[in-house]
Amino acid sequence: MSQGRFVAKRVFQGVGVVWGVVSIVFVLRFVTPGSAINAVAPLDADQETRQAIARELGLDQPLHVQYGDYLVSLLQGDMGFSYVRGQEVATLVFSKLPATVELALAATVVAIGLSIPLGVVSATRRNQPVDWLATLFSLGGISTPNFWLGIMLILLLAVQFDIFQTSGRAVAAVEVAAAVVGPAPFVDRLQAWLAHITLPAVALGTYFMALVTRLTRSGMLDELGKPYVRAARAKGLPEVVVRYKHALRNTLIPVITVLGLQLGTLIGGAVITEAVFSWPGLGTLVIDSINLRDWPVLQGSLIVIGTSFVLVNIFVDVVYSALDPRVVND
Amino acid sequence: MPDVSDTPAPELDDDVLVAVRDLSTRFFTEEGQVNAVENASFEVRDNEVLGIVGESGSGKSVTALSLIDLVDSPGEITGGEVWYRDAELAAEFAGSDAVVGDHVDLQRVPATVRRSLRGSSFSMIFQDPMSSLNPSVTVGEQIAEAVEVQRRAKGNPRRTRSRTQGYGLGRLLVDTLVPTRSYADEESRARAVELLEQVGIPDPADRADEYPHQFSGGMLQRAMIAQALAGEPDVLIADEPTTALDVTIQAQILDILRELQESGETSVVMITHDLGVIARMCDRVGVMYAGEIVERGRLADVFDDPVHPYTRGLLGSVPDLEDPSTRLQPIEGNVPSLLDREMPEGCYFADRCPKAMEDCRQPVPEYDTGTASDEHAVQCVLAEREYDPAVALDGRDETGDEVVPSE
């Protein structure tokens, strides 16, 4: 099958998963202690509000009708109303999404950008000092809770040395990009952006970085021992080409699979990192909503998080298919 | 660097393309030192097929890898000379002790020079084509790479002798980030298709865009041969090329190799454990046992008139089509360990040899039992004298036909 059909198939599967996500969130409503109304209404709601909510939810209707209505409103972009905050859920959730995406992307770029070269160098200079350091670092990295790392980073770099900011997000990445037009505001904005995003991105990305380093290293060691590497050298290919074009490429294939699975950890980690650094994203929204008992927002956030995850996985699969032709060709 | 100070410079005939003298390769492993190849000597002449035959573990594959300097650590070439005839190379290193006439001792030139000979002077095909090719790159691209490397080398020899061989990290990054660019250019890819056609693959242009798993075993081995020919090598080393293939396909592959050699461009070193392949393909043969070449010479001489008891045992183990009633004579015992500390002083075959004598416990030199023009070298005391039961080692019977098991 061609790559196009492969992508279409994955998208179709993705839609199925999203539907599953949405349905589970629907079911969660009924799993809340108390009645389903409690899933939507704040604790201090008065009887009138509760009745209004009951009508809106259509709780007197048969289940499948409720479900149908739910799906229909979702497709129209309506995720309900937050009584606690007095806002449309969809507006609230989507306004927080960019901040989380920005943080997750920054962490991923940092993580992958550093870890793949580190893993390769570690494998090609096996058992030399570089390798030992990289191994220790990656062992530490997957064993450190990212919120603690964040706090320690704050301690070292913000409190002791006053280099970075410890909380908030002064300026968005898009604003930095937009300011490329004029030099002066650009530098200021870039500096402000970096000052705020660096620590959280590092705290969030460290686990990922350690993981990918380990995987790349062991994957490269495996590949470099395979017969085709020796055959490639036998035909006179420069070592650089053998390592990167051949061995690394085949190493990245399983690494990408694991990355896709671990993205969940990244997104989960983003939630905690946002809490530590007061980063105004979806994670903070989720936690605040639980503490405020704002269930509609929680449900909306879950749907958005789940859907984003599916989208990212589809993207990862597409990248995977570009690297491994066997997947597509069978 | 191997210690060659004592050996005199050899006299090499003009038609000798590669002369290996006393090559030794050792593996320094955790369990100890393994002597994979010990003092192996042989020659590859123009336009001929040299066979190296032996059981598994005899060191034949390591010998092949040693020729092109592809022995991975913990292995190392620890001694010997590899004389290769190349006028240009000889001119480049003239005046040093690495050059005798037109022959250059590859063990005495820098490693980068040896590396640059891969693909251009020496080329190798391996046993299992499916695992010897990168599964995620098209066959055509891989062959084109081989063509490209040689083209660049011919264009700029100094650059290719450097550590990065003219291909730096910068170019690599660009090639990686821009996926449409490949290492090989149009011309190389066209040549790759030509090569595929030359080895008899139908629809070569289409098949070049396919991946290794889409080829059958026989087709893929042909593709590997095409890849090996990309640099127009002087010597093609074939390491068990047909072992993984069906019998009918085997014959096809062997024919291709034969044609290659007959067309006059390439000599072939055929490494195998299959005596039938040797008999069919080779002009000269070397028999390996426990890392040593125990007998070598022209095919007819060695097969019709074997001197070394191992060779005789090997030939005796093959069923005879013409006289099926003859009993097979297996060789008693097992292949010895190649661990240095476990290897005996003298002949490694002595324990299994029905004609072993006391002298065999001392190191045995190589004797030449052939004529002046055709060397028939044997590393065995029997080349010099008859078997004498009086000085036989324990357990040998009178006739020298059997070893009586000692336990």
Added chain:
Amino acid sequence: MLSDRVRRNLASEFRGSILAKLGVVLVLLVVFVAIFAPFVAPHDPTTQSLDNAERPPLGIVQTEQRTTSEMVDGEVQTVTETVTIRPDAAHPLGTDGLGRDMLSRVIYGARTSLIVGVLGTVLAATVGVPVGLIAGYYRGRIDDGLMRFADVSLAFPSLVLAIALIGLWGRASVAVPDPFVAAGFAQEMPETFVLPGTVIVVVGVVNWVWFARIARGEALSLRDQEYVTAARALGADDSRIIAGHVLPNAITPIIVLGTVQVAAIILLESSLSFLGFSGTTLSWGFDISQGRDYVSSGQWWIAGMPGLAIMVAVIGINLIGDWLRDALDPGIEGEGGA
């Protein structure tokens, strides 16, 4: 269940690796400390002592500016004095904001982490392995259905799902009597130990998928083995085959995954208690959240010590995981777990 060859591999791999030995040492230390907490801990971890608050660990002297306001002659005067707080040998790791001994809190915290880690993993495996085996063995629609469900579960990041579930279900916990104190030893220690029940259930629920996947993969490849076909030919019924033939051969990657999971769940639990979603306050994550506010005034140990403890425990478990993976099958994809 473990064959001789497997035992030998384990032993030789262990002998050759410093890291494996280190891992075992660390884990044994953590387990010992967790079990015998009442004996090992110098003080009751819950006893507050405001006079003793914010004491630094041994070797560090803390200086603070304290500002107090007083009424002097009818006017409010603020006096700033420099206060030096010295460490106390009775509190080698210092004390937290409420004067509780950090060393004791770290020791008791090991109990929480270990209990949640192990029980959570056991729960996830108990649910996941049978599901995976069934899906892999029967294939067809059962497989499709179960794997669809697994995909959907995986679409929620574990932490997010765990938070959501705890948010919805609450933080129920059980106070279990401490066996040593009940038996009459270490009378100054707390009588009961809090078991965060909901957290254990939630982490188990959230992680079952990893076990299901591995089990399914193994079942898929093992079902075509000849001994399975032979067993069927002999008339053995399916559950016997799965339990008696497939499972024992699938056990090694499951064990490797198990160790990875314990580490992952310990990290997950610490995240949950950091955010306040645990049923117990005697937890490393909780202490870190308490200590966070003190970081800006330079009192790093309140958050630092528990974090180091987490690192020690998780590094140890990861080293054991590496050892197992190297010995049992270098080809295992052991990095599943969130």
